[in-house]
Amino acid sequence: MRADWQYRTSFVLFLLGQALVAGLDFAVIAVIFSRVDVLAGWSALEVAVLYGTSGVSFGLGDLFVSQVERVATHIRAGTFDLFLLRPIGPLVQLSGAEFALRRIGRMVQPLVVLCIALPRVDVTWGLVEVALVPVTVLSGAVIFGAIWVLTSSVAFWLVDTQEVANAFTYGGSAVTAFPLDVLGGWLRRIVTFAVPLAFVSYVPVARLLGKPPPLGLPEPAAFAAPAVATVLALVARQVWRVAIRHHRSTGS
Amino acid sequence: MSLLELDRVEKSFTVSVRAGRIRRERRLVRAVAGVSLTVEEGAMVGYIGPNGAGKSTTIKMLTGILVPSAGTVRVAGLDPTRSRIDVARRIGVVFGQRSQLWWDLPLADSFSLLRHIHRVPADRYRHNLGAFCELLAMDDLLAVPVRQLSLGQRMRGELAAALLHDPAILFLDEPTIGLDPVAKDAVRSFLVEINEERGTTVVLTTHDLADVERLCDRLVIIDRGQLIEDSTVQSIRQRYGTERTLVVDLEAPVPPLTIPGAEVVRVDGPRQWLRFRRADLTATELLQRVAARAAVRDLTVEEPAIEDIVRAIYRGNPSGP
Numbered sequence: 001m002r003a004d005w006q007y008r009t010s011f012v013l014f015l016l017g018q019a020l021v022a023g024l025d026f027a028v029i030a031v032i033f034s035r036v037d038v039l040a041g042w043s044a045l046e047v048a049v050l051y052g053t054s055g056v057s058f059g060l061g062d063l064f065v066s067q068v069e070r071v072a073t074h075i076r077a078g079t080f081d082l083f084l085l086r087p088i089g090p091l092v093q094l095s096g097a098e099f100a101l102r103r104i105g106r107m108v109q110p111l112v113v114l115c116i117a118l119p120r121v122d123v124t125w126g127l128v129e130v131a132l133v134p135v136t137v138l139s140g141a142v143i144f145g146a147i148w149v150l151t152s153s154v155a156f157w158l159v160d161t162q163e164v165a166n167a168f169t170y171g172g173s174a175v176t177a178f179p180l181d182v183l184g185g186w187l188r189r190i191v192t193f194a195v196p197l198a199f200v201s202y203v204p205v206a207r208l209l210g211k212p213p214p215l216g217l218p219e220p221a222a223f224a225a226p227a228v229a230t231v232l233a234l235v236a237r238q239v240w241r242v243a244i245r246h247h248r249s250t251g252s
Numbered sequence: 253m254s255l256l257e258l259d260r261v262e263k264s265f266t267v268s269v270r271a272g273r274i275r276r277e278r279r280l281v282r283a284v285a286g287v288s289l290t291v292e293e294g295a296m297v298g299y300i301g302p303n304g305a306g307k308s309t310t311i312k313m314l315t316g317i318l319v320p321s322a323g324t325v326r327v328a329g330l331d332p333t334r335s336r337i338d339v340a341r342r343i344g345v346v347f348g349q350r351s352q353l354w355w356d357l358p359l360a361d362s363f364s365l366l367r368h369i370h371r372v373p374a375d376r377y378r379h380n381l382g383a384f385c386e387l388l389a390m391d392d393l394l395a396v397p398v399r400q401l402s403l404g405q406r407m408r409g410e411l412a413a414a415l416l417h418d419p420a421i422l423f424l425d426e427p428t429i430g431l432d433p434v435a436k437d438a439v440r441s442f443l444v445e446i447n448e449e450r451g452t453t454v455v456l457t458t459h460d461l462a463d464v465e466r467l468c469d470r471l472v473i474i475d476r477g478q479l480i481e482d483s484t485v486q487s488i489r490q491r492y493g494t495e496r497t498l499v500v501d502l503e504a505p506v507p508p509l510t511i512p513g514a515e516v517v518r519v520d521g522p523r524q525w526l527r528f529r530r531a532d533l534t535a536t537e538l539l540q541r542v543a544a545r546a547a548v549r550d551l552t553v554e555e556p557a558i559e560d561i562v563r564a565i566y567r568g569n570p571s572g573p
Contacts, residue, residue, distance in 0.1 A: 087340040
């Protein structure tokens with residue numbers, strides 16, 4: 001963090017780069033909607049809300065938790081041992097040691113999209129709807145964070161796992177920007193029940209926009225995101241603990 | 253209750269070994285195979301053994317980095333696996349080959365980060381930092397980024413960093429590795445000081461027997477995962493380190509000298525290596541006998557290396573695996 005400030009120009013350029021990459025993501029959506037008006041029953045503006053919430057969730061997770069994917073590097077270098085010698089959880093230390101404020105850039109663009117799209121979609125704003133937005137964003141961030149921890153835990157058994165982790169996290173962020181009903185049957189079931197990406201944005205945002213619960217889920221599922229996030233976070237914590245017990249350290 | 257207790261502790265690793273082109277064989281390696289050991293408060297213990305003997309693995313189990321495969325480990329009565337964070341508050345650790353300081357930050361910033369991590373009270377922190385700066389002559393180093401410190405300077409920083417939170421036990425894994433004699437001496441004096449003044453228990457692994465001789469009242473030797481010796485340094489030296497070597501540079505090359513009580517093991521031009529036993533004659537006696545036969549320009553006495561002693565002890569202990 002302090003090191004970031006040593007190189008201010010590079011910091012600003014990085015922020016711009018991040019925003020540009022995020023902008024390209026959004027361009028993909030724009031291109032799709034230049035061809036079709038409605039995607040799986042969702043209009044362009046509605047998809048923008050979906051993109052915005054999942055993007056902000058991902059950005060939050062990226063800012064605070066994605067650092068755990070560096071655990072593989074620390075294990076290989078033997079520096080993970082040092083984390084275990086300090087009276088603070090290694091997860092917190094990893095998050096702090098690799099904290100990069102510049103990653104906030106990834107969050108700015110979806111946030112802007114969200115702020116533009118939200119007032120324009122057709123929503124009757126009640127208490128529930130108002131509360132649903134921050135709850136969805138935070139639950140989504142926790143779900144992404146838990147997935148990061150889970151996939152990074154694999155590093156304790158296998159050495160190089162970053163690509164596996166990326167498939168779930170970056171892949172997940174790409175998937176959740178779209179109405180998941182565009183996916184094929186089995187893939188749809190995976191992202192609903194196995195890796196609950198559907199709860200990051202799709203299911204709660206559908207409720208927000210007054211759509212029937214998608215993916216064949218019952219009505220209350222729309223509010224299940226915090227529960228799903230909590231369960232996933234607890235599972236992730238347990239797996240992480242088991243993983244640390246399997247830590248083998250390095251020679252010397 | 254002893255400060256450290258190990259009871260029949262084991263640690264096994266599975267390693268994959270290539271066997272044939274594709275096939276891999278999984279083999280179980282017992283790095284530590286049943287070690288029982290207790291250390292009392294205030295002790296200074298040298299823990300030695302050849303590379304791969306299980307020293308570091310034992311230290312890592314004591315510090316909560318590795319979970320034992322079997323047996324129990326207790327540090328101040330706590331299980332380092334279950335109560336890792338509580339144990340972390342009570343121990344200080346220095347790995348000679350791995351820095352716990354922040355590479356890009358000045359030494360003072362590393363200390364201040366550690367102060368927050370360990371939640372050291374402000375006055376305690378000031379007091380300790382002051383004391384360490386004085387003992388280790390570290391005042392000029394505080395503003396220097398860690399990566400610009402020499403190894404000896406960094407090691408002084410590591411020692412202070414490990415002790416800021418007043419740990420009851422200090423673990424040192426090869427603290428003098430790669431240091432010059434002056435820096436080694438600074439480290440050793442400091443360790444003696446904190447052991448005497450603060451009553452800190454010190455457990456150190458090393459390959460430098462001089463560390464152990466200078467510091468430790470007790471020497472524990474491990475080989476192939478098992479303890480093979482546990483006694484004082486003097487007694488071990490006398491029992492096993494019996495052979496020394498006198499290296500003499502003569503004025504001119506001569507055929508190997510024949511001297512009763514010593515044996516020439518190597519000749520290189522005017523330089524000759526004479527092996528002799530401590531019990532048979534002293535270095536001075538041997539030198540007199542050599543000088544009587546040839547003009548000596550220079551000389552050194554080589555003590556048996558720790559590896560040699562360990563090997564000798566191992567040979568004398570066929571009970572090993």
